Amino acid sequence: MIQDILYFTLYFFSLLFITLSMVTLAKYRRFQDKKILNSTNTYIFGLLFLAIYIFIATLNTGKFIVKELLINYYSSYIGYLNYLLIISELFIIIFMSVCYLITALLLKEINN
Protein backbone atom coordinates (compact mmCIF):
# COMPACT_ATOMS: atom_id res chain seq x y z
CA MET A 1 0.00 0.00 0.00
CA ILE A 2 2.79 2.40 0.96
CA GLN A 3 4.65 1.43 -2.19
CA ASP A 4 1.53 2.22 -4.27
CA ILE A 5 1.15 5.61 -2.59
CA LEU A 6 4.85 6.34 -3.19
CA TYR A 7 4.61 5.49 -6.91
CA PHE A 8 1.40 7.45 -7.27
CA THR A 9 2.84 10.58 -5.64
CA LEU A 10 6.04 10.31 -7.70
CA TYR A 11 4.14 10.04 -10.97
CA PHE A 12 1.60 12.67 -9.96
CA PHE A 13 4.28 15.25 -9.14
CA SER A 14 6.26 14.26 -12.26
CA LEU A 15 3.14 14.95 -14.33
CA LEU A 16 2.67 18.28 -12.57
CA PHE A 17 6.28 19.39 -13.11
CA ILE A 18 6.34 18.22 -16.72
CA THR A 19 3.16 20.19 -17.42
CA LEU A 20 4.55 23.29 -15.72
CA SER A 21 7.86 22.96 -17.54
CA MET A 22 5.94 22.69 -20.84
CA VAL A 23 4.17 25.95 -20.00
CA THR A 24 7.42 27.74 -19.05
CA LEU A 25 9.19 26.43 -22.15
CA ALA A 26 6.30 27.65 -24.30
CA LYS A 27 6.67 31.08 -22.67
CA TYR A 28 10.48 30.92 -23.03
CA ARG A 29 10.11 30.68 -26.82
CA ARG A 30 9.77 34.46 -27.16
CA PHE A 31 13.40 34.91 -26.02
CA GLN A 32 14.68 32.44 -28.57
CA ASP A 33 15.82 32.94 -32.12
CA LYS A 34 13.46 32.12 -34.97
CA LYS A 35 15.97 29.60 -36.29
CA ILE A 36 15.62 27.26 -33.32
CA LEU A 37 11.86 27.70 -32.86
CA ASN A 38 11.12 24.55 -34.87
CA SER A 39 13.37 22.44 -32.64
CA THR A 40 11.79 24.04 -29.53
CA ASN A 41 8.31 23.19 -30.78
CA THR A 42 9.43 19.63 -31.51
CA TYR A 43 10.83 18.99 -28.03
CA ILE A 44 7.71 20.56 -26.45
CA PHE A 45 5.71 18.11 -28.52
CA GLY A 46 7.95 15.29 -27.24
CA LEU A 47 7.33 16.50 -23.68
CA LEU A 48 3.58 16.39 -24.40
CA PHE A 49 3.91 12.69 -25.28
CA LEU A 50 5.92 12.14 -22.11
CA ALA A 51 3.19 13.91 -20.11
CA ILE A 52 0.57 11.59 -21.67
CA TYR A 53 2.73 8.56 -20.74
CA ILE A 54 3.11 9.83 -17.16
CA PHE A 55 -0.63 10.56 -16.96
CA ILE A 56 -1.43 6.95 -17.93
CA ALA A 57 1.20 5.71 -15.43
CA THR A 58 -0.42 7.90 -12.76
CA LEU A 59 -3.79 6.31 -13.55
CA ASN A 60 -2.17 2.89 -13.33
CA THR A 61 -0.51 3.58 -9.98
CA GLY A 62 -3.62 5.30 -8.62
CA LYS A 63 -5.88 2.28 -9.13
CA PHE A 64 -5.76 1.59 -5.36
CA ILE A 65 -7.81 4.83 -4.90
CA VAL A 66 -10.48 3.50 -7.28
CA LYS A 67 -10.38 0.20 -5.44
CA GLU A 68 -10.97 1.97 -2.14
CA LEU A 69 -13.55 4.55 -3.22
CA LEU A 70 -15.30 3.15 -6.32
CA ILE A 71 -15.18 -0.61 -5.95
CA ASN A 72 -18.13 -1.09 -8.35
CA TYR A 73 -16.25 0.51 -11.24
CA TYR A 74 -12.91 -1.17 -10.46
CA SER A 75 -13.18 -4.01 -12.99
CA SER A 76 -14.22 -1.73 -15.86
CA TYR A 77 -11.53 0.77 -14.81
CA ILE A 78 -8.87 -1.94 -14.95
CA GLY A 79 -10.10 -3.06 -18.39
CA TYR A 80 -9.94 0.51 -19.72
CA LEU A 81 -6.54 1.04 -18.09
CA ASN A 82 -5.05 -2.06 -19.74
CA TYR A 83 -5.94 -0.67 -23.18
CA LEU A 84 -4.37 2.66 -22.25
CA LEU A 85 -1.19 0.97 -20.99
CA ILE A 86 -0.82 -1.06 -24.18
CA ILE A 87 -1.23 2.11 -26.28
CA SER A 88 1.24 4.05 -24.16
CA GLU A 89 3.84 1.26 -24.19
CA LEU A 90 3.47 0.64 -27.93
CA PHE A 91 3.22 4.14 -29.39
CA ILE A 92 3.58 7.08 -27.03
CA ILE A 93 7.16 6.44 -25.90
CA ILE A 94 8.25 5.83 -29.48
CA PHE A 95 6.62 9.11 -30.54
CA MET A 96 8.43 10.90 -27.72
CA SER A 97 11.83 9.45 -28.67
CA VAL A 98 11.19 10.25 -32.36
CA CYS A 99 10.38 13.85 -31.40
CA TYR A 100 13.66 14.08 -29.46
CA LEU A 101 15.57 12.61 -32.39
CA ILE A 102 14.01 15.19 -34.74
CA THR A 103 14.99 17.91 -32.26
CA ALA A 104 18.56 16.70 -32.30
CA LEU A 105 18.60 16.59 -36.11
CA LEU A 106 17.16 20.12 -36.34
CA LEU A 107 19.73 21.41 -33.85
CA LYS A 108 22.50 19.78 -35.87
CA GLU A 109 21.27 21.53 -38.99
CA ILE A 110 21.09 24.88 -37.21
CA ASN A 111 24.49 24.63 -35.54
CA ASN A 112 26.42 23.46 -38.58
Next chain:
Amino acid sequence: MGELLDLLLLMQKYLVVILVFITAILWYNIKSKNKISFYTNTTIINLIFATSFPFIIDIIHFIPKNITFLIKSILIFITSIALFFSSLINYKTKRKERHKLLRELVDKKKDTPLKLEFVREIIEPELSLMKKEKKRLEKEKAIIKEGKETLKKYNKKLEKIRENLSLEKIELKNQEKDLKKQKSHLNKEEDNIDELKDLIEINKKKIEKLKNKAEKEYIEAKEKKKNLFLYEDELNKEKNILELEKAKITKEKYEQNKYKEKIDKENENILLKEREIYETKKKQKQAENELLSLKRKIKTLQTIIKKHNIQEEI
Protein backbone atom coordinates in the same frame (compact mmCIF):
# COMPACT_ATOMS: atom_id res chain seq x y z
CA MET B 1 -2.23 -12.54 -29.94
CA GLY B 2 -0.74 -12.19 -26.43
CA GLU B 3 2.65 -13.51 -27.55
CA LEU B 4 2.66 -11.17 -30.54
CA LEU B 5 1.82 -8.25 -28.27
CA ASP B 6 4.63 -9.17 -25.87
CA LEU B 7 7.07 -9.43 -28.79
CA LEU B 8 5.95 -6.04 -30.09
CA LEU B 9 6.36 -4.49 -26.64
CA LEU B 10 9.86 -5.90 -26.30
CA MET B 11 10.80 -4.70 -29.78
CA GLN B 12 9.36 -1.30 -29.00
CA LYS B 13 11.47 -1.05 -25.84
CA TYR B 14 14.64 -1.84 -27.81
CA LEU B 15 13.61 0.58 -30.54
CA VAL B 16 13.12 3.35 -27.98
CA VAL B 17 16.55 2.67 -26.50
CA ILE B 18 18.14 2.77 -29.97
CA LEU B 19 16.42 6.07 -30.76
CA VAL B 20 17.48 7.53 -27.41
CA PHE B 21 21.09 6.49 -28.04
CA ILE B 22 21.10 7.98 -31.54
CA THR B 23 19.69 11.23 -30.14
CA ALA B 24 22.29 11.29 -27.38
CA ILE B 25 25.14 10.67 -29.81
CA LEU B 26 23.90 13.38 -32.14
CA TRP B 27 23.63 15.86 -29.31
CA TYR B 28 27.05 14.91 -27.99
CA ASN B 29 28.54 15.49 -31.47
CA ILE B 30 26.91 18.90 -31.70
CA LYS B 31 28.15 19.87 -28.29
CA SER B 32 31.68 18.57 -28.82
CA LYS B 33 32.18 20.65 -31.97
CA ASN B 34 31.63 23.86 -29.96
CA LYS B 35 29.49 25.25 -32.72
CA ILE B 36 26.37 25.78 -30.70
CA SER B 37 24.66 29.07 -31.49
CA PHE B 38 24.15 31.82 -28.95
CA TYR B 39 20.40 31.23 -28.64
CA THR B 40 20.52 27.46 -27.99
CA ASN B 41 20.11 26.70 -24.30
CA THR B 42 22.14 23.57 -23.67
CA THR B 43 21.04 22.84 -20.10
CA ILE B 44 17.37 22.72 -21.00
CA ILE B 45 18.01 20.51 -24.01
CA ASN B 46 20.24 18.25 -21.88
CA LEU B 47 17.48 17.87 -19.35
CA ILE B 48 14.85 17.25 -22.02
CA PHE B 49 16.93 14.46 -23.49
CA ALA B 50 17.54 13.19 -19.97
CA THR B 51 13.78 12.63 -19.56
CA SER B 52 14.08 9.77 -22.08
CA PHE B 53 16.93 7.99 -20.22
CA PRO B 54 14.67 6.27 -17.61
CA PHE B 55 13.24 4.16 -20.45
CA ILE B 56 16.66 2.57 -21.00
CA ILE B 57 16.31 0.74 -17.67
CA ASP B 58 13.36 -1.27 -19.10
CA ILE B 59 15.70 -3.42 -21.18
CA ILE B 60 18.10 -4.22 -18.36
CA HIS B 61 16.85 -7.68 -17.40
CA PHE B 62 19.16 -8.54 -14.53
CA ILE B 63 17.56 -5.91 -12.30
CA PRO B 64 14.31 -7.08 -10.65
CA LYS B 65 11.13 -5.56 -12.03
CA ASN B 66 10.12 -3.84 -8.80
CA ILE B 67 13.43 -2.06 -8.51
CA THR B 68 13.35 -1.16 -12.22
CA PHE B 69 9.91 0.40 -11.79
CA LEU B 70 11.06 2.31 -8.69
CA ILE B 71 14.23 3.59 -10.32
CA LYS B 72 12.31 4.58 -13.44
CA SER B 73 9.68 6.53 -11.52
CA ILE B 74 12.32 8.25 -9.34
CA LEU B 75 14.39 9.18 -12.39
CA ILE B 76 11.35 10.57 -14.20
CA PHE B 77 10.47 12.57 -11.10
CA ILE B 78 14.00 13.95 -10.71
CA THR B 79 14.36 14.86 -14.39
CA SER B 80 10.92 16.52 -14.46
CA ILE B 81 11.75 18.58 -11.35
CA ALA B 82 15.13 19.53 -12.76
CA LEU B 83 13.60 20.44 -16.11
CA PHE B 84 10.90 22.53 -14.49
CA PHE B 85 13.26 24.49 -12.25
CA SER B 86 15.91 25.00 -14.91
CA SER B 87 13.30 26.19 -17.44
CA LEU B 88 11.74 28.46 -14.83
CA ILE B 89 15.09 29.94 -13.78
CA ASN B 90 16.13 30.42 -17.39
CA TYR B 91 12.83 32.03 -18.23
CA LYS B 92 13.07 34.42 -15.25
CA THR B 93 16.69 35.39 -15.95
CA LYS B 94 15.97 35.96 -19.62
CA ARG B 95 12.95 38.05 -18.74
CA LYS B 96 14.98 40.15 -16.30
CA GLU B 97 17.70 40.64 -18.90
CA ARG B 98 15.19 41.68 -21.52
CA HIS B 99 13.54 44.02 -19.07
CA LYS B 100 16.89 45.60 -18.20
CA LEU B 101 17.79 46.00 -21.86
CA LEU B 102 14.49 47.65 -22.62
CA ARG B 103 14.93 50.00 -19.69
CA GLU B 104 18.46 50.98 -20.88
CA LEU B 105 17.17 51.61 -24.35
CA VAL B 106 14.52 53.95 -23.05
CA ASP B 107 16.87 55.76 -20.60
CA LYS B 108 18.09 59.07 -22.17
CA LYS B 109 20.88 59.80 -19.68
CA LYS B 110 22.94 56.70 -20.25
CA ASP B 111 24.83 56.04 -23.45
CA THR B 112 25.33 52.33 -23.13
CA PRO B 113 27.25 50.46 -25.84
CA LEU B 114 24.09 48.51 -26.66
CA LYS B 115 22.15 51.70 -27.13
CA LEU B 116 24.90 53.13 -29.33
CA GLU B 117 25.04 49.92 -31.31
CA PHE B 118 21.29 49.98 -31.62
CA VAL B 119 21.46 53.53 -32.92
CA ARG B 120 24.30 52.67 -35.28
CA GLU B 121 22.91 49.42 -36.55
CA ILE B 122 19.21 50.05 -36.63
CA ILE B 123 18.30 53.70 -36.26
CA GLU B 124 20.94 55.18 -38.65
CA PRO B 125 20.00 52.98 -41.63
CA GLU B 126 16.38 53.74 -40.84
CA LEU B 127 17.20 57.47 -40.78
CA SER B 128 18.98 57.31 -44.13
CA LEU B 129 16.01 55.43 -45.52
CA MET B 130 13.72 58.06 -44.05
CA LYS B 131 15.78 60.87 -45.62
CA LYS B 132 15.50 59.19 -48.98
CA GLU B 133 11.82 58.80 -48.38
CA LYS B 134 11.60 62.47 -47.41
CA LYS B 135 13.24 63.55 -50.69
CA ARG B 136 10.91 61.33 -52.60
CA LEU B 137 7.98 62.75 -50.68
CA GLU B 138 9.10 66.34 -51.41
CA LYS B 139 9.22 65.54 -55.10
CA GLU B 140 5.82 64.02 -54.83
CA LYS B 141 4.66 67.07 -52.90
CA ALA B 142 5.74 69.34 -55.76
CA ILE B 143 3.95 67.17 -58.22
CA ILE B 144 0.95 67.16 -55.95
CA LYS B 145 1.05 70.99 -55.74
CA GLU B 146 0.88 71.23 -59.49
CA GLY B 147 -1.86 68.74 -59.44
CA LYS B 148 -3.60 70.73 -56.74
CA GLU B 149 -3.69 73.87 -58.86
CA THR B 150 -5.14 72.00 -61.75
CA LEU B 151 -7.48 70.36 -59.31
CA LYS B 152 -8.56 73.79 -58.02
CA LYS B 153 -9.55 74.75 -61.55
CA TYR B 154 -11.34 71.53 -61.95
CA ASN B 155 -12.88 72.06 -58.54
CA LYS B 156 -14.36 75.38 -59.59
CA LYS B 157 -15.84 73.73 -62.60
CA LEU B 158 -16.95 70.89 -60.47
CA GLU B 159 -18.55 73.28 -57.97
CA LYS B 160 -20.61 74.79 -60.73
CA ILE B 161 -21.54 71.36 -61.90
CA ARG B 162 -22.17 70.40 -58.30
CA GLU B 163 -24.49 73.38 -57.81
CA ASN B 164 -26.36 72.42 -60.92
CA LEU B 165 -26.36 68.88 -59.74
CA SER B 166 -27.58 69.91 -56.30
CA LEU B 167 -30.43 71.86 -57.92
CA GLU B 168 -31.16 68.88 -60.10
CA LYS B 169 -30.87 66.73 -57.05
CA ILE B 170 -33.43 68.86 -55.21
CA GLU B 171 -35.70 68.69 -58.22
CA LEU B 172 -35.13 64.99 -58.43
CA LYS B 173 -35.85 64.69 -54.72
CA ASN B 174 -39.07 66.61 -55.18
CA GLN B 175 -39.89 64.44 -58.15
CA GLU B 176 -38.99 61.42 -56.09
CA LYS B 177 -41.28 62.61 -53.32
CA ASP B 178 -44.07 63.18 -55.85
CA LEU B 179 -43.35 59.80 -57.32
CA LYS B 180 -43.40 58.28 -53.87
CA LYS B 181 -46.73 59.94 -53.18
CA GLN B 182 -48.03 58.79 -56.53
CA LYS B 183 -46.63 55.40 -55.81
CA SER B 184 -48.33 55.26 -52.44
CA HIS B 185 -51.52 56.55 -54.08
CA LEU B 186 -51.16 53.97 -56.80
CA ASN B 187 -50.51 51.33 -54.22
CA LYS B 188 -53.65 52.35 -52.40
CA GLU B 189 -55.56 52.33 -55.68
CA GLU B 190 -54.02 49.03 -56.49
CA ASP B 191 -55.20 47.74 -53.14
CA ASN B 192 -58.65 49.15 -53.82
CA ILE B 193 -58.61 47.60 -57.27
CA ASP B 194 -57.56 44.34 -55.75
CA GLU B 195 -60.37 44.61 -53.24
CA LEU B 196 -62.77 45.47 -56.07
CA LYS B 197 -61.39 42.62 -58.09
CA ASP B 198 -62.02 40.34 -55.19
CA LEU B 199 -65.51 41.73 -54.84
CA ILE B 200 -66.08 41.36 -58.59
CA GLU B 201 -64.84 37.83 -58.45
CA ILE B 202 -67.13 37.12 -55.51
CA ASN B 203 -70.03 38.77 -57.38
CA LYS B 204 -69.07 36.89 -60.53
CA LYS B 205 -69.24 33.69 -58.61
CA LYS B 206 -72.57 34.74 -57.16
CA ILE B 207 -73.82 35.73 -60.63
CA GLU B 208 -72.63 32.45 -62.04
CA LYS B 209 -74.45 30.66 -59.27
CA LEU B 210 -77.55 32.76 -59.91
CA LYS B 211 -77.17 32.19 -63.66
CA ASN B 212 -76.97 28.49 -63.12
CA LYS B 213 -79.93 28.72 -60.80
CA ALA B 214 -81.86 30.85 -63.31
CA GLU B 215 -80.98 28.44 -66.11
CA LYS B 216 -82.22 25.60 -64.01
CA GLU B 217 -85.34 27.56 -63.18
CA TYR B 218 -85.74 28.52 -66.88
CA ILE B 219 -85.50 24.87 -67.86
CA GLU B 220 -87.98 24.00 -65.12
CA ALA B 221 -90.24 26.87 -66.22
CA LYS B 222 -90.00 25.67 -69.82
CA GLU B 223 -91.03 22.24 -68.73
CA LYS B 224 -93.80 23.74 -66.62
CA LYS B 225 -94.86 25.87 -69.59
CA LYS B 226 -94.99 22.78 -71.76
CA ASN B 227 -96.95 21.04 -69.07
CA LEU B 228 -99.20 24.09 -68.80
CA PHE B 229 -99.79 24.13 -72.56
CA LEU B 230 -100.69 20.47 -72.40
CA TYR B 231 -102.86 21.17 -69.41
CA GLU B 232 -104.42 24.12 -71.22
CA ASP B 233 -105.18 21.91 -74.22
CA GLU B 234 -106.75 19.42 -71.89
CA LEU B 235 -108.66 22.19 -70.20
CA ASN B 236 -109.86 23.53 -73.55
CA LYS B 237 -111.03 20.09 -74.45
CA GLU B 238 -112.75 19.78 -71.12
CA LYS B 239 -114.15 23.30 -71.64
CA ASN B 240 -115.63 22.34 -74.97
CA ILE B 241 -117.06 19.22 -73.39
CA LEU B 242 -118.39 21.32 -70.54
CA GLU B 243 -119.87 23.88 -72.96
CA LEU B 244 -121.64 21.10 -74.75
CA GLU B 245 -122.81 19.79 -71.40
CA LYS B 246 -123.77 23.34 -70.45
CA ALA B 247 -125.86 23.66 -73.58
CA LYS B 248 -127.48 20.38 -72.71
CA ILE B 249 -127.95 21.57 -69.14
CA THR B 250 -129.47 24.89 -70.32
CA LYS B 251 -131.87 22.96 -72.50
CA GLU B 252 -132.67 20.72 -69.58
CA LYS B 253 -132.93 23.77 -67.38
CA TYR B 254 -135.33 25.36 -69.79
CA GLU B 255 -137.39 22.25 -69.86
CA GLN B 256 -137.13 21.99 -66.10
CA ASN B 257 -138.26 25.61 -65.80
CA LYS B 258 -141.21 24.82 -67.96
CA TYR B 259 -141.85 21.79 -65.88
CA LYS B 260 -141.37 23.86 -62.77
CA GLU B 261 -143.89 26.39 -63.98
CA LYS B 262 -146.32 23.61 -64.53
CA ILE B 263 -145.53 22.23 -61.11
CA ASP B 264 -145.98 25.69 -59.58
CA LYS B 265 -149.35 26.01 -61.22
CA GLU B 266 -150.25 22.59 -60.00
CA ASN B 267 -148.91 23.53 -56.57
CA GLU B 268 -151.04 26.61 -56.58
CA ASN B 269 -154.01 24.52 -57.54
CA ILE B 270 -153.07 22.08 -54.78
CA LEU B 271 -152.74 24.88 -52.31
CA LEU B 272 -156.07 26.25 -53.35
CA LYS B 273 -157.57 22.81 -53.02
CA GLU B 274 -155.83 22.38 -49.67
CA ARG B 275 -157.30 25.70 -48.56
CA GLU B 276 -160.66 24.57 -49.69
CA ILE B 277 -160.10 21.31 -47.82
CA TYR B 278 -158.93 23.21 -44.80
CA GLU B 279 -162.00 25.44 -44.92
CA THR B 280 -164.25 22.48 -45.37
CA LYS B 281 -162.49 20.77 -42.49
CA LYS B 282 -163.02 23.92 -40.43
CA LYS B 283 -166.64 23.98 -41.37
CA GLN B 284 -166.81 20.27 -40.56
CA LYS B 285 -165.23 20.94 -37.18
CA GLN B 286 -167.65 23.80 -36.57
CA ALA B 287 -170.46 21.56 -37.54
CA GLU B 288 -169.20 18.84 -35.31
CA ASN B 289 -168.80 21.36 -32.49
CA GLU B 290 -172.37 22.59 -33.14
CA LEU B 291 -173.42 19.04 -33.21
CA LEU B 292 -171.73 18.34 -29.94
CA SER B 293 -173.23 21.47 -28.40
CA LEU B 294 -176.59 20.43 -29.72
CA LYS B 295 -176.08 16.96 -28.34
CA ARG B 296 -175.19 18.50 -24.99
CA LYS B 297 -178.27 20.72 -25.19
CA ILE B 298 -180.33 17.71 -26.01
CA LYS B 299 -178.84 15.85 -23.12
CA THR B 300 -179.47 18.76 -20.82
CA LEU B 301 -182.93 19.06 -22.15
CA GLN B 302 -183.48 15.34 -21.76
CA THR B 303 -182.27 15.59 -18.20
CA ILE B 304 -184.50 18.52 -17.58
CA ILE B 305 -187.31 16.71 -19.17
CA LYS B 306 -186.59 13.67 -17.12
CA LYS B 307 -186.49 15.78 -13.98
CA HIS B 308 -189.71 17.42 -15.00
CA ASN B 309 -191.30 14.11 -15.64
CA ILE B 310 -190.28 12.79 -12.22
CA GLN B 311 -191.66 15.78 -10.53
CA GLU B 312 -194.88 15.42 -12.34
CA GLU B 313 -195.22 11.87 -11.34
CA ILE B 314 -194.65 12.81 -7.72
